[in-house]
Amino acid sequence: xxxxxxxxxxxxxxxxxxxxxxxxxxxxxxxxxxxxxxxxxxxxxxxxxxxxxxxxxxxxxxxxxxxxxxxxxxxxxxxxxxxxxxxxxxxxxxxxxxxxxxxxxxxxxxxxxxxxxxxxxxxxxxxxxxxxxxxxxxxxxxxxxxxxxxxxxxxxxxxxxxxxxxxxxxxxxxxxxxxxxxxxxxxxxxxxxxxxxxxxxxxxxxxxxxxxxxxxxxxxxxxxxxxxxxxxxxxxxxxxxxxxxxxxxxxxxxxxxxxxxxxxxxxxxxxxxxxxxxxxxxxxxxxxxxxxxxxxxxxxxxxxxxxxxxxxxxxxxxxxxxxxxxxxxxxxxxxxxxxxxxxxxxxxxxxxxxxxxxxxxxxxxxxxxxxxxxxxxxxxxxxxxxxxxxxxxxxxxxxxxxxxxxxxxxxxxxxxxxxxxxxxxxxxxxxxxxxxxxxxxxxxxxxxxxxxxxxxxxxxxxxxxxxxxxxxxxxxxxxxxxxxxxxxxxxxxxxxxxxxxxxxxxxxxxxxxxxxxxxxxxxxxxxxxxxxxxxxxxxxxxxxxxxxxxxxxxxxxxxxxxxxxxxxxxxxxxxxxxxxxxxxxxxxxxxxxxxxxxxxxxxxxxxxxxxxxxxxxxxxxxxxxxxxxxxxxxxxxxxxxxxxxxxxxxxxxxxxxxxxxxxxxxxxxxxxxxxxxxxxx
Amino acid sequence: xxxxxxxxxxxxxxxxxxxxxxxxxxxxxxxxxxxxxxxxxxxxxxxxxxxxxxxxxxxxxxxxxxxxxxxxxxxxxxxxxxxxxxxxxxxxxxxxxxxxxxxxxxxxxxxxxxxxxxxxxxxxxxxxxxxxxxxxxxxxxxxxxxxxxxxxxxxxxxxxxxxxxxxxxxxxxxxxxxxxxxxxxxxxxxxxxxxxxxxxxxxxxxxxxxxxxxxxxxxxxxxxxxxxxxxxxxxxxxxxxxxxxxxxxxxxxxxxxxxxxxxxxxxxxxxxxxxxxxxxxxxxxxxxxxxxxxxxxxxxxxxxxxx
Numbered sequence: 001x002x003x004x005x006x007x008x009x010x011x012x013x014x015x016x017x018x019x020x021x022x023x024x025x026x027x028x029x030x031x032x033x034x035x036x037x038x039x040x041x042x043x044x045x046x047x048x049x050x051x052x053x054x055x056x057x058x059x060x061x062x063x064x065x066x067x068x069x070x071x072x073x074x075x076x077x078x079x080x081x082x083x084x085x086x087x088x089x090x091x092x093x094x095x096x097x098x099x100x101x102x103x104x105x106x107x108x109x110x111x112x113x114x115x116x117x118x119x120x121x122x123x124x125x126x127x128x129x130x131x132x133x134x135x136x137x138x139x140x141x142x143x144x145x146x147x148x149x150x151x152x153x154x155x156x157x158x159x160x161x162x163x164x165x166x167x168x169x170x171x172x173x174x175x176x177x178x179x180x181x182x183x184x185x186x187x188x189x190x191x192x193x194x195x196x197x198x199x200x201x202x203x204x205x206x207x208x209x210x211x212x213x214x215x216x217x218x219x220x221x222x223x224x225x226x227x228x229x230x231x232x233x234x235x236x237x238x239x240x241x242x243x244x245x246x247x248x249x250x251x252x253x254x255x256x257x258x259x260x261x262x263x264x265x266x267x268x269x270x271x272x273x274x275x276x277x278x279x280x281x282x283x284x285x286x287x288x289x290x291x292x293x294x295x296x297x298x299x300x301x302x303x304x305x306x307x308x309x310x311x312x313x314x315x316x317x318x319x320x321x322x323x324x325x326x327x328x329x330x331x332x333x334x335x336x337x338x339x340x341x342x343x344x345x346x347x348x349x350x351x352x353x354x355x356x357x358x359x360x361x362x363x364x365x366x367x368x369x370x371x372x373x374x375x376x377x378x379x380x381x382x383x384x385x386x387x388x389x390x391x392x393x394x395x396x397x398x399x400x401x402x403x404x405x406x407x408x409x410x411x412x413x414x415x416x417x418x419x420x421x422x423x424x425x426x427x428x429x430x431x432x433x434x435x436x437x438x439x440x441x442x443x444x445x446x447x448x449x450x451x452x453x454x455x456x457x458x459x460x461x462x463x464x465x466x467x468x469x470x471x472x473x474x475x476x477x478x479x480x481x482x483x484x485x486x487x488x489x490x491x492x493x494x495x496x497x498x499x500x501x502x503x504x505x506x507x508x509x510x511x512x513x514x515x516x517x518x519x520x521x522x523x524x525x526x527x528x529x530x531x532x533x534x535x536x537x538x539x540x541x542x543x544x545x546x547x548x549x550x551x552x553x554x555x556x557x558x559x560x561x562x563x564x565x566x567x568x569x570x571x572x573x574x575x576x577x578x579x580x581x582x583x584x585x586x587x588x589x590x591x592x593x594x595x596x597x598x599x600x601x602x603x604x605x606x607x608x609x610x611x612x613x614x615x616x617x618x619x620x621x622x623x624x625x626x627x628x629x630x631x632x633x634x635x636x637x638x639x640x641x642x643x644x645x646x647x648x649x650x651x652x653x654x655x656x657x658x659x660x661x662x663x664x665x666x667x668x669x670x671x672x673x674x675x676x677x678x679x680x681x
Numbered sequence: 682x683x684x685x686x687x688x689x690x691x692x693x694x695x696x697x698x699x700x701x702x703x704x705x706x707x708x709x710x711x712x713x714x715x716x717x718x719x720x721x722x723x724x725x726x727x728x729x730x731x732x733x734x735x736x737x738x739x740x741x742x743x744x745x746x747x748x749x750x751x752x753x754x755x756x757x758x759x760x761x762x763x764x765x766x767x768x769x770x771x772x773x774x775x776x777x778x779x780x781x782x783x784x785x786x787x788x789x790x791x792x793x794x795x796x797x798x799x800x801x802x803x804x805x806x807x808x809x810x811x812x813x814x815x816x817x818x819x820x821x822x823x824x825x826x827x828x829x830x831x832x833x834x835x836x837x838x839x840x841x842x843x844x845x846x847x848x849x850x851x852x853x854x855x856x857x858x859x860x861x862x863x864x865x866x867x868x869x870x871x872x873x874x875x876x877x878x879x880x881x882x883x884x885x886x887x888x889x890x891x892x893x894x895x896x897x898x899x900x901x902x903x904x905x906x907x908x909x910x911x912x913x914x915x916x917x918x919x920x921x922x923x924x925x926x927x928x929x930x931x932x933x934x935x936x937x938x939x940x941x942x943x944x945x946x947x948x949x950x951x952x953x954x955x956x957x958x959x960x961x962x963x964x965x966x967x968x969x970x971x972x973x974x975x976x977x978x979x980x981x982x983x984x985x986x987x988x
Contacts, residue, residue: 057745392747393730393792398803458791461808461818464951528909531876538814571769572811608787609734609741622739 030147033217037149038161040219042096043132044071045151047158048080048103048117048211050088051613054188055365058391060358062089062582062613068152068212069093069117070221071133072245076101076119079241080211081226082108083186085115090618090674093119096159102674109244109254110190110351112236113226115211116248134213136245137220139237142166142199150203150225150233152212164203164233170311171200171234180264181313184227191352195256195318197311198234199223205233256321258349259329260284260371261291263316265307274298274334275307275316281375285345289328296334321349356388357420359427362452363394366409368420377408379440384410385423387439399437399450411438427452463572465565467540469548470501470590473533475524476513484513486551491515491522492533494550498594506561508548515556516549537563567591575608576638578645581671582614583607583621587637596663598626603634604661605641619671626661649673711898713849713864719898720851721798721862722832723754724891725761727820728803730792731768736785745791751852752795752820753834753892753903755949759822760956761795761806762949764890766816766906793820797827798853798860809956812948815905815940817890819952834892836942836949840899842869842880848939849894850886850904869939879907879938886937893939902939909936 046069051062067084071077078093085091086108094100101124103117121131142148146166154160173182173193184193199214205228214223214235223235247254260281266274274296280286291297297305300319307316323329328343354368366385374382387407390396396403403409409417413435417423433453439446473492474480481489492514497504508514516522517536524532540546540563548559567590568574575586585605592598592606604626610617621627627635630644631653648656656671727750734743752763768788794803804827806820842848850865867884882904886893892900 392745393794400801455792455805458793459807459809461811461820462955464810464812464948464955466814526875528875535877569813572813609736609743610739612740612742617740623736623741624739 030217033147034149034161034163037215037217037219038151041070041134041149041151041213041215041221042159042161044134045069045096045159045212046071046078046080046093046119047153047156048078048084049092049094049156050085051090051618053087053089055356055358055388058358058363058365058389058394058396059360060365062611064613064618066153066156066208067210068208068225070151070211070213070224071119071131072136072221073133074131076121076131077106077245077249078103078117078119079224079245080115080117081224081236082110082113082115082190082192083188083226084211085117086110087188091117093117094158099125107248107253110186110188110192111194111256111349112196112240112244112254113184113186113192114224114236114241114244116245134215134221135219136238136242137216137218137222139199139222139239142169142216142222144169147217148199148201148203148222149215150201150205150209150212150235151215152209152225154204154206154208156208162204164201166199166201167232168200169197171198172196172311172314174310178310181310188356189353193314195240195314195321196236197314198227199237201233201235202231203233204231205229209233255325256349257323257325257329257346258284259286259289259291259320259344259346261286263297263307263313265309265312266296267308269296271296272308273304273306275305277333281371283371283375285347289344290342291331291333291344292335294335295340297331298334298339299332301329320346354386355420357424359396359424361394361454362396362427363391364396364403365389366420366423369408378443379408383419384408384417384440385420394455395452396450399448401446401448403437403439403448403450404441406441408440409437410440411436414438460572460574463566463568465542467537467542467544467563468566469533469537469546469561470498470503470564470567471508471514472496472498473514473530475527475529477527478525481525485554486513489513489515489551490525491551492524498590500590500593500600502562502564506548506559508550508559508561509552511552513551514548515551516547518547519549570606570608574638576605576642577609578616578641580649581616581619581645581673582611583616584609585627585638585641588626602626602628603636604628605635605638615671615673616669620669621658621660621671622662624662625669627658628661628666629659631657632659711896716849716894716896716898717851717862717864720834720892720894720900721853723834724851724853724862725752725754725798726750726796726853726855726860727752727761727763727806728792728794728796729768729790732789732791734787734789736787749855751888751891753890754831755819755833756953756956757831757833759795759804759806759826759831760809760953761820761822762890762952763818763820764816764888764905765811765818766889768818769813769816790818795820795822796856796860797829797831798862800827801856802827810952812952815903815945815948817903817905817948817952819949819956821956834900836892836900836902836946838943838946840895840901841941841943842872842893842895842901842939844869844872847896848882848884848886848901849896850888850891851894852888852891873907873938876909877907877940879940882937882939889937892942900942902941903945904937905940906936907938907940 048069049066052065053060053062069078069080072079085105091103092100093103102120106116106118108115144166148166150162175182183191186192205225209225212225213221214225216222222238224241225233225235227234244254261277262279264276264278266276277291277293277295279293280291299305305316307313323346325346325348328345331342331344333340333342350370352372354370356365356367358365365388367388369382369384371382387403387405389405390403412426415426434451437448437450472495474495476491476493481487494510494512497508497510542563542565544563546561546563548561573586573589575584577584586608588604607623607625610621610623629635633644635641658669660667660669729748730745731748732743732745734741748767752761755762768790770786770788793806795806796803804822805824806822809821810819846869848867852863853860854863865885867882867886869880870883871881873879889904893902895901
């Protein structure tokens with residue numbers, strides 16, 4: 001019995017251990033695959049930092065943003081999301097090695113939410129070193145359950161990898177009841193997803209992963225991560241990304257065929273074949289060439305079109321998109337009981353929203369009108385521009401009646417506006433400053449008159465001079481007077497004498513008791529008397545002599561002081577705005593020196609504003625920094641700074657070094673302008 | 682019966698005594714129509730664009746917004762006095778009874794447009810002077826003035842407010858009402874000596890910086906806020922102040938006082954002098970200027986890093 005038990009136990013142990021070995025073997029295999037994929041794709045991963053431009057309240061603003069990308073060619077082409085890189089005024093791609101390279105946005109495609117960037121390789125630390133790039137795999141071959149890795153920079157933590165499995169290979173987004181496709185709207189209002197069936201997976205995706213690769217265990221990129229949340233991620237299939245990249249490399253942009261028809265699956269009609277036309281856009285090829293809602297499209301250019309479920313809708317749009325633009329496509333259509341053959345012209349698909357542009361001098365932002373916008377806004381055509389914002393206080397704000405967001409400007413000075421570019425041209429050519437603006441507001445046709453003459457610059461409203469004594473005091477309350485052995489005395493105890501002031505030169509010291517001014521006793525004895533002394537001095541004339549009667553060591557004595565003007569405060573100190581690098585500085589005041597214990601010879605100007613997304617902020621300059629020198633030359637006041645920065649701009653200096661005092665230490669801030677970049681309109 | 686009549690007349694006399702108000706000696710009251718007629722042409726509407734800047738973590742963001750308030754014409758050349766309470770962070774904090782150290786917020790007016798009653802033209806103006814004591818900013822119209830000569834508000838040098846007297850403030854309604862003049866009435870309800878000499882006002886006067894007129898049409902001062910300067914050790918002072926503002930009698934905020942015209946005249950005089958000096962554009966012609974004329978201090982030049 002013992003022998004049998006022993007044999008059984010041994011057999012169990014052997015079985016278990018071989019199972020563990022097998023599992024360990026599988027785990028090792030997966031681990032090896034992960035290592036392999038990581039090593040293959042990681043070197044091609046980029047951390048993308050951008051300064052993105054957005055529009056609000058009639059002006060263009062900038063903000064830093066970031067995401068991920070993947071290098072897909074040895075020439076340095078990078079794929080990322082449109083919502084990462086489009087509208088960027090500056091793009092920096094940091095490789096896994098730490099090397100940071102500027103990149104140019106070659107093309108943006110909001111319809112697929114993809115952008116193609118090109119790394120600037122000429123300034124590489126080692127120009128001869130090969131650039132690692134990743135391979136785009138076949139996204140049609142992925143299967144539910146496959147292991148995948150999301151690589152990128154979640155929360156801007158560079159070069160991170162998360163592991164998951166494919167959850168769904170053909171994900172589309174529908175309304176709550178699953179009746180229709182739902183539009184995905186990007187941050188800038190553009191619509192996306194028409195052609196996309198997302199690869200859904202559960203590798204953790206966080207903000208910052210956008211644009212990064214979804215990688216299979218072969219080390220191929222099978223998707224570009226775009227959306228995520230609640231434990232699920234959604235990647236644009238690599239086959240779509242390959243198409244976009246190919247279009248950009250061949251034509252410099254992405255072109256999609258379009259007929260202007262919306263479709264629905266036919267399953268609700270009890271059909272298994274065909275595609276239901278649900279609407280046609282007025283003025284579109286579909287409408288012009290007699291395709292009508294209700295038609296069932298049976299084939300396109302001889303190829304059957306079967307859209308039975310919503311997941312197949314993007315496939316139909318892909319089919320249209322692949323048709324040659326400018327030519328006609330043959331549709332076989334079931335209309336009622338009849339089969340019709342229609343030739344429908346293929347136009348190029350526009351993005352949903354037109355380009356938005358700021359006209360800074362006018363204080364207005366406007367947008368071009370696309371066909372789709374024209375239909376939604378019930379406009380007769382796409383002529384004109386939509387006002388997206390008017391900046392308070394700027395010339396366009398002067399229009400009577402007022403121009404507001406949503407107005408469609410159709411004419412300026414009597415001349416028709418076809419789009420944003422022409423609007424700019426017409427504005428530049430205006431001879432008169434008072435112009436008429438023809439606009440549509442809803443269905444109303446209005447005429448507004450605006451004075452577009454430039455606004456005069458604002459002056460600083462200097463503080464009016466008032467008499468002032470450079471001391472701080474506490475009221476001599478009766479108890480304190482008694483403690484100091486001068487019971488019955490009223491006035492002020494000096495708590496601080498500010499350096500470099502007339503008060504300091506008068507000989508008054510901390511601890512002195514100020515009892516009279518110009519022979520008149522100061523009757524301060526209660527806390528509410530605290531401001532009496534300063535009020536007395538405000539009534540004196542600047543430059544006059546005043547007599548301070550103090551008690552020191554029990555003896556009264558008179559001190560002469562010249563009444564000086566209230567020094568500048570932080571609010572009233574002269575300031576200067578550097579608009580190229582977007583920061584504002586002011587002169588250092590007496591209070592600043594006293595509060596910070598800076599000597600009188602300490603040079604510097606104080607930063608009061610550093611615009612988010614501006615070059616100064618991106619370089620590391622902070623509000624409250626004291627800029628001590630520019631390229632080694634001391635800065636004593638705002639005029640110095642204005643001059644020195646002006647010289648760096650004039651000579652297009654590549655590196656501007658600011659020596660900063662940021663309490664309690666110092667540091668250098670390096671501004672590296674890109675003089676080749678065109679300035680904003 | 683006689684006793685009742687006597688009581689009745691005594692009551693009437695008492696009521697009339699109680700209802701009588703102090704009046705200025707030798708100053709007959711004038712009708713409100715005349716007050717409005719005299720003073721309202723000097724009351725203008727000022728549209729201001731404010732840039733509110735928020736700084737945090739070393740970076741700044743800003744937002745622009747419009748506000749509208751009323752000002753007073755103080756010279757015929759277009760110098761206008763307004764209260765800067767709406768764009769002074771410190772002043773706003775004072776009025777709210779909140780701590781004024783809000784280093785992360787800065788409010789800057791970036792554009793002024795002046796509108797004279799019944800004239801839709803907006804006249805651009807620029808800041809020329811600030812007085813932080815009374816919370817006043819002076820702006821000057823930069824372009825051509827209206828064809829009609831400006832009416833200037835004259836502040837009395839000698840007249841002082843009288844306890845109990847009726848007072849009036851004239852402001853304006855908005856554009857939709859063609860900037861019609863609007864009267865607010867009140868009384869002089871008391872006087873303070875600390876922290877400065879001023880008069881307490883009750884009633885519906887509330888707009889800071891505007892002239893306050895006595896019943897004889899004399900401009901006797903302006904409304905301004907005065908901070909007590911005393912640190913209150915009640916931790917609920919802030920919320921107390923808020924409650925007082927919400928439930929205080931009339932609509933005159935509790936820390937709003939009338940400062941005498943003679944004091945305001947001094948400030949106006951300084952502002953006129955400053956306004957007549959050449960304008961100081963916010964960004965003047967740059968040149969490298971010599972260092973302060975301070976005694977030289979041995980200090981190494983800031984080192985330049987090696988590229």
